Amino acid sequence: MYRIRYDTLVAALIGLLSGVLSAMLFVRPYTGSITLSEMVLQLSGSRGTYEFNPSLSEIMGMFTRFIPIFLFEFYGGTVMYRNFCTASIYIFTRNPNRSRWYFRETARVLLLSVVFAAVSLITAVLLSMVQYDVITNYPGVLLSIYHFVLFSIWITTATILLNLFSIIFGTHVAALIVIGLQAICIAALSLIEIEDQLLPAVLLQINPIANLILGWFHSRIPALDEAIFSPHKGFSFVPALFVVSSYCLLTVLSGRQFILHRDILSSNAELDGV
Amino acid sequence: MVIHYALAQTRSSLKQLGSIITFFVLLIIMLQNFVHNVLLYQGTDVLAMIHPMELLTLSPNAADPEWLSIFMQIYPLLVTLPSVLSFNRERQTGESILIAARMGNLQYTLGRLVSVFLTTFVVFTVPFLIEIPLNCISFPLEAQGDVLSMDLYDPGYVDYIHCFLFSNIYIFSPYVYAVVGTLFWGFCSAVFAAFAAAFVACIKFKYTVFSMLPAFLFLNATVMFSPTTRDVPSIAWYHYLFLFDDRLKNPSYLWAIPILILISILGTVWGGTHDCIG
16 A cells, blocks of 8 residues: 655645645635636736736745745755765665666655645645635636646756755755745846847746746637737747756756765764854 | 853854855845945936935845845845854754753853844844945935935925834934944844744754744745735835835834744743753
């Protein structure tokens, strides 16, 4: 019989908390009813029927949408790292193929991220259905899938990055670096105001957080394009998936190189430095 | 004994990597704002110039919005970095047992709380206090303008001024207001760090990142649950801690600060009267 592991349960619990907070704070129907597409757009940054507009208050609003994700990253950031703190000699002397061990741990982080993103989205939708009249529509289902896929990949990337930085600096400095990088990406969303210029447009395209804002997307599917109704150009699902997946792949592969050449910790990184 | 230990520990904490990183991050943010203002306002006529104190980093009206938003996002993490982590480190290395055995666990944890408070206060106040004379030297002191370009006798301007925290001090002197506001900023930062330190005194965290959570969650909760409409008083931390903030406030919400101090002291006493070997 398959037993749910403790960390999967914790990921699901943080996802549940995230879903409750998202439904309470970010889903805002003008009237008593809301379409599923509008709801998912609001979860990914839109305010009401308007797409995300990077004023200071909306940037802070975007950051608060990421707080439950950061909570998960804090927890997931110890999944790989904890093996380096305690019993690392035990693990690596019994694992001749450290690469395989690393990919198994990466898969573990991916699973936890998927569980977190799925539970968070499902909870937010179900809770909104209890609170308001949620009208399920075809673009809404598609947007839910996009939201789930893109966020799962990005959360996995950030969590693996947090694990890798933790091995070098300890969890505290690693958290500051990873959250700091995401804060810079969120602040850089303001480049959308000068998206007509070449450099800002390129910087926006490679900004992972910009590729999570569904309200900026275009689609070849007419119903979906009409539901989003984005005034911006340059964002759609496939390129966004490519950008976010590239970051994930880059992190995983460079992490593998790092882990292979990392000597077993002689001391606990939690105690060094700070 | 407690005060002696707290002062010695503060001197030691200020030399640690966490304090140095935090200090330089704050210094870089302050210098970026200063250079941004110098480049933006060079050659501006004194009549059109904004008051030097309104150009401080802690004044959100004139700051570069991108940098300001990064600062506002990382502040809840940064506030615990200088000292709480060294507290956790002492507990993990067993250094705390050594000190507690000599001076008593309660005295040790209380001394540590005072040390956390003083370290954070110094680290978060000094970079912004440096900025005040820098602005006074670099920008004309005769400048009276503000970012809203309102007339000094405009009733709207009077309402705007009365939305500031300590508006009476601002009316007395903007320079005194800037110094008091910066000290208040450092004091509140120290209270948030002490709040996190109290949690570390009660709960032994295996990973130091979790000792950052109490302050991180508290500060971000104030932003998450803050009303979005402007006619309802805000509860977001930055509306109370930043200078020249014209958002509607309810000063009674500042009771949260003494409550946090009380929780910190009670938590520390609880942690200090329990077995420190666990």
